[in-house]
Amino acid sequence: MTVLSTRNLETFYGAIMALRGVSIDVDQGEIVTILGANGAGKTTLMKTIAGLMDPEKGTIDFMGDQIAGLDPDRVVQKGIALVPEGREVFPYLTIEENLRLGAYTRRDSSADDLDLVYEYFPILKERRRQAAGFLSGGQQQMLAIGRGLMARPRLMMLDEPSLGLSPLLTQEIFGIIARLNAEQGVTMLLVEQNAHIALATAHKGYVLEMGRIVMAGSTEKLRASDDIQEFYLGRTGETQRDQKRWKRRKTWR
C-alpha cells in the first residue's frame, strides 16, 4: 500500500525554484532514500512534505488525504514525523520531557511507546533525567529519532541522521533504523549524504539533482549504476595513472 505519494511538487525560496517537479512514492513498510548533492533539494522536499514549506504546485497524498499546504502540526497529527537535520532537541528540557513532547499531538496514552524507545535506546533511559543539551551528538540523534517515534508515526522522515557522527556511530544509528523498520514496521523516508550506508539500509531510492529526480529504482539497481558508483559511492575509475581528476558525464541509467 502506498503511504505517501507526491506529484509534481514545485517549491520556491523566493524566486529560486528548489523543487522542479518531484514525484515520489513511499510504500507501507519501506525505507526509501533520497540521494543528492548539497543543494539538490532533499531537505526542501522533506520540509515541503512536513508542511514547513508550502509547495507552489503539485500534490502530496498521504494515506488518501491531501496534505499539501497543511500546517506542520496537522501533518504530525496525520501521522508524519520529521527527524530534522541537526537533531534540534530542546537542550534545557530533560530527555524524558523531550520524548514526551514528541507525543504532544496524541490523545491516547504514550507510555508503551516510551518503553519502546527506551528499549531501542537504553542510554536514553539511563540518562532520562538529564538535560538533553548534555548528550553527545550521537545520543542527541538517538533522542531525535526517539522523539519522532513517540508520535507513533505512519511515516517517519529522517533528514541526514549521520550528520556530524563518527563512522562507527553512524553504523549504530543505521542499525537501529533498520531494526525499527524490520521489527516495528515503521515506514521511513530517509535523506542521507552517506550514500553507502543509505543504499545498504533502504529498499528503494531516488536520486535528486537540481530539484529533479534523475534516477529511481531499487537500491540494487542504484548500486549497480556507474553514475551512482562514481558520483555517490566514490569509486575511483581504474585508470593507468594513480589519480583521476576529471569526472565522466552523468547519464543516469
Next chain:
Amino acid sequence: MEMSRVDTSQYLSFDGHETITSLWADRCARYGDRVAHREKELGIWQAYSWRDYYDCARKIGRALMALGVKKGEPVLILAEDRREWLYIDLASASIGAIPAGVYTTDSAAQLAYLANDSGARVLFVENDEQLDKYLEARDRMEGIQKVVVMEREGLASFSDPKVMFLDELYAMGETEETREPGLFEEAIKAVRPEDPRMLIYTSGTTGPPKGAMITHRNMIFQMRSGSECLEFLESDNLLCFLPLCHVLERIVSVEAPIANGCIVNFAESPETVFDNLQEVSPDSFSGVPRIWEKIYSRVMILRSEAGPIGARAFDWALAVGHRYAQAENPGAGLRLAHAVADFTVLANLRRMLGLANARRVTSGAAPISPDLIHWFGALGVPLIEGYGMTETAGIATVNTVEDNRIGTVGTAIPGVEMRIDETGELLIGGPCVFGGYWNKPEKTAETMTEDGWLRTGDVGRIGNDGALTITGRLKDIIITAGGKNITPAEIESKLKFSPYVSDAVVIGDRRKYLTCLIMIDQENVEKFAQDRQIPFSDFASLTRAPEVRDLIGGVVAEANRQFAQVEQIKDFRLIDILLTAEDEELTPTMKLKRNFVNQRHAALIDEMY
C-alpha cells in the same frame, strides 16, 4: 550530352596563393598585432593576435620537425575547440604534415582505431581526461611515439617517456628556431596545392570511419567560390563552437577567417554555446539544424512563459514579420507594422539570442525543416541552407541571403558541377572533389564514377533554376513490403519541427507499413509534463507517461496529415534512455544513426509489427 569532370590541373589561387599555408603566413605577416582569436580564460575574454598565431604555430612546427614528423604524415588532435587547436592545425599543415581531428566524445577504442588507420606518430590531447584515453588503449596504438598534452592540471606528478606537455614543445621549437632559423618558412614554400591540407574522418554511420583527404587546392577553391556567395569581412566576429574535426567548422572557423581576416571567438564549452552566442553576437554564424531547432524551442518556451499579453504580442509580431519576409514589395502599411513589430518585439528577441548583428546565418550538415527557415526569416534572421559533405571539401551548393530558395539547398557554388544519374543519385564534379580516402583506394574507387564524378549517396533533383533539392540518402530509401519507395528524411524533418521531438528515425524497409522511433527533447517534454502536473520521476518514466505518448502521438498525426496514405506513420515508440554524444547511436552532432538505432532498439521496433 555527356559531361566530364572539370580539369583538375587548372590553376587555382586565392589572392595569389595556391596553398592555405602560404595564404596564412601572408595574413599573419600582414595583420601582425591585430586580434585573430578570442578565448575565455577564467571567465574573461582574452585576445590573441595574428602574430601569436604565427609564432606559436612556428614553434610547434619546428618541434614537430625535430620530433621527426615527415611530410605527408598525419598528426592527430584530440581537443575541444580552442586556439591551440588552430595553432597545431596550421603548424602541421605548414610542414607538410596532415592534421586530423578526433572527436572529444570518441572512446579509447575509437581513438586507437584512428591512430592505427592514420598511422600518426604524434597525438595532441587536450587534458588529463583525453590523455586517459590514450593510456587506456596505448597497447593497441603502438604507432604513437609522442603524446603532447595541452593542459597540465591534474598531471603535476605524472611522467611518462612518451608524454610531454605543450609548453615543453613550445620551448623545444624555440630552441630549434634559434639554432637554425628559417626552416619553417622553407617548409611552407615546399607545400604543393595538391598536397593534403587536412584529413577529415567521416562519422562512419556504415562501417569504420574513413579519412577523407582534403587538399590545399580544395580549400583554395572553397575560398574563391565561397567568397563569391558568402561574404566575410575583416571586421567580422565569428563564434567557433562546432567540432573542428568537422569540415564545415574548419572552413568557417579556420580557412575563411584566414582568407578574410575575421576574428574567431571560441565558445567555452558545448554547454555554454547559447550564452557565448549572446556575448559575441557574431556577424555571421554557421550551425547545424539541431542548433536552430534548439533556438526555436527556447523562444517558444519563452513565449509560453510570457503570459497572455506577451504571447499575443509575440504572435502578432511574428505574423507581421512573416508577411514582411514573404512580400516582394511591402506596402506602406506593412512596412509601418513591421517597423513597430521589429522595434517592440523582434529586435529585442534577436539581441537576446545573440543574432542581432548576424548578416547571414547558415545551416548545413543535415536537412533542416523549411518551416524553421521561414520562422527565422520572420524573426529577421536570414537563415540560409547549404549542402555539402566531407568529400566535397565542405560547401557544394548554397542559397544566398538575397535569393533564398527555401526548401532547396541552393545552387552550386561557382566551379561546382552537378548531375543526377539514372538511379536518382546526385553526382558532383569540380575542384571541390576531395583527394580520396587515406590508404583506402578501393573505397575511393567506390565513391567515384569511372569518369571522375563523386557519388554523393544523396538522392536529389535539380530545378530549372539550378537549385538543388535533396530528398534523402540513397541507402536510407525505404522500400515497403508493398513496393513503395519512401525517403524517410522528409517525414523525419517534419517530426523534428516539433519542439518536443529531438530526433526521429522512420522504419519500414521491407515491412508492411511505416513506423517510427522518436527521441524526445528532455527539457521541453519535462516542462510540458510539469506544467500539466503529469507525474514522472526519471527520464524513462517520462517517456512512459500516457500524456507524453499522446503528445507525441499528436505530433505524429500532425506530420501524417502532410503525407500520402502509404507514407504515413502507423505506430511509434519513444526511446526511453537519454542518449548522449558518447553513445554509439548518436553522431557528434547529436543526430541518430539509423543503423545503430535499428540494432540497439530492435525489440522496440519488433513490438510495432
